[in-house]
Amino acid sequence: xxxxxxxxxxxxxxxxxxxxxxxxxxxxxxxxxxxxxxxxxxxxxxxxxxxxxxxxxxxxxxxxxxxxxxxxxxxxxxxxxxxxxxxxxxxxxxxxxxxxxxxxxxxxxxxxxxxxxxxxxxxxxxxxxxxxxxxxxxxxxxxxxxxxxxxxxxxxxxxxxxxxxxxxxxxxxxxxxxxxxxxxxxxxxxxxxxxxxxxxxxxxxxxxxxxxxxxxxxxxxxxxxxxxxxxxxxxxxxxxxxxxxxxxxxxxxxxxxxxxxxxxxxxxxxxxxxxxxxxxxxxxxxxxxxxxxxxxxxxxxxxxxxxxxxxxxxxxxxxxxxxxxxxxxxxxxxxxxxxxxxxxxxxxxxxxxxxxxxxxxxxxxxxxxxxxxxxxxxxxxxxxxxxxxxxxxxxxxxxxxxxxxxxxxxxxxxxxxxxxxxxxxxxxxxxxxxxxxxxxxxxxxxxxxxxxxxxxxxxxxxxxxxxxxxxxxxxxxxxxxxxxx
Ligand code: GLN
Numbered sequence: 001x002x003x004x005x006x007x008x009x010x011x012x013x014x015x016x017x018x019x020x021x022x023x024x025x026x027x028x029x030x031x032x033x034x035x036x037x038x039x040x041x042x043x044x045x046x047x048x049x050x051x052x053x054x055x056x057x058x059x060x061x062x063x064x065x066x067x068x069x070x071x072x073x074x075x076x077x078x079x080x081x082x083x084x085x086x087x088x089x090x091x092x093x094x095x096x097x098x099x100x101x102x103x104x105x106x107x108x109x110x111x112x113x114x115x116x117x118x119x120x121x122x123x124x125x126x127x128x129x130x131x132x133x134x135x136x137x138x139x140x141x142x143x144x145x146x147x148x149x150x151x152x153x154x155x156x157x158x159x160x161x162x163x164x165x166x167x168x169x170x171x172x173x174x175x176x177x178x179x180x181x182x183x184x185x186x187x188x189x190x191x192x193x194x195x196x197x198x199x200x201x202x203x204x205x206x207x208x209x210x211x212x213x214x215x216x217x218x219x220x221x222x223x224x225x226x227x228x229x230x231x232x233x234x235x236x237x238x239x240x241x242x243x244x245x246x247x248x249x250x251x252x253x254x255x256x257x258x259x260x261x262x263x264x265x266x267x268x269x270x271x272x273x274x275x276x277x278x279x280x281x282x283x284x285x286x287x288x289x290x291x292x293x294x295x296x297x298x299x300x301x302x303x304x305x306x307x308x309x310x311x312x313x314x315x316x317x318x319x320x321x322x323x324x325x326x327x328x329x330x331x332x333x334x335x336x337x338x339x340x341x342x343x344x345x346x347x348x349x350x351x352x353x354x355x356x357x358x359x360x361x362x363x364x365x366x367x368x369x370x371x372x373x374x375x376x377x378x379x380x381x382x383x384x385x386x387x388x389x390x391x392x393x394x395x396x397x398x399x400x401x402x403x404x405x406x407x408x409x410x411x412x413x414x415x416x417x418x419x420x421x422x423x424x425x426x427x428x429x430x431x432x433x434x435x436x437x438x439x440x441x442x443x444x445x446x447x448x449x450x451x452x453x454x455x456x457x458x459x460x461x462x463x464x465x466x467x468x469x470x471x472x473x474x475x476x477x478x479x480x481x482x483x484x485x
Pocket of ligand 1: 127128129130152153172173174175176177178205312424
């Protein structure tokens, strides 16, 4: 029996029908992780605990034939999400040897449902990046073309799923870090509404924007994983008490007569012609499926990226103050006094992009500039939120590209932060406006690189975007193509 590209429901069926054991399956993935090390998609592989967990699951299966949804499911987790007693680096040298003291809420939930955690995925340092090139552990290679980036910051998670080194993975998304790598790797990536999923145990980058979510091979798997991780958590007071839904039921609900908005402002000059072609074809496909597609206008959305690059660094500068050489992780050996412990540990332990953002953040929060930058950005954020709220009273979902281009070459944008930041132009507004969003495979470039489509929904309307995405997925076969690497 071939284990290749199994989805969650396929694994469940296989285990329940005893077509294979959980140990065989886990072994298959661990061997693949080892064979495709050059992708650099894992920072830590937890082979021993994964195999021990698999043995337990097999023992359970021998006693009863029905399994919980994730029982025995080999999964991976972005290395900014804590897993107890496992190294959790956030892709940074400053936490290179840090053992997490507890499980993040999302990790506990995976474990409670019986998932087998294979290891921790490489990511941009503290989730700051769009290409996984800021990781202190080196860039991740895209399985569709190893010269190219896998996207960021959850690039390791996306590459691992695309290369079939695990069934699915969890990432985090502050400005696009689940959706953009999912698009670059030909996968489904779902960013839930802020508050839908607990942030307890995520190392904070931008506390007011960060959300964890699934990166998966198909829409059904993303829905299953959201079912597992969604819901309130007393350890995170920003998690919402708004009731979570069953995201899997009615996934195939008809979209006939339902409305999709296409914001005209998203068709900017930076959009690649092939991406534009894919989105136009997707519009046609949705119309064939009976959806009503209309052009809408979101005039303030063009400011989302500017607002993001004020609010995000402001919070980064505060959140990362804790990495001081005293409380956590790396401590400089060159320090001769307390000030130098702070200064040298941070200077040696943190990478260039992280430092750039800490400096920007300290600047926009500084006494003379706080009103001009930070407060102004918060006001514009409100306007953007109101604008989306109004649009979602006219259409059910919005359809846009996920990123302006397909995966770019490793090194191409690394020395040009502004161009790099533009990779998130279509994704950041979902975070700024508190929406949910997902990326679904939507075509390929001439060079054979995946192109992603983004569906955005009003706060807490994950079910809707999943339904639209599922209908589109079932009418296309982009998600069935796999990289040849
Ligand atoms: N690429 C964006 C950034 O660099 C988004 C990161 C994220 O979503 N974590 O900030």
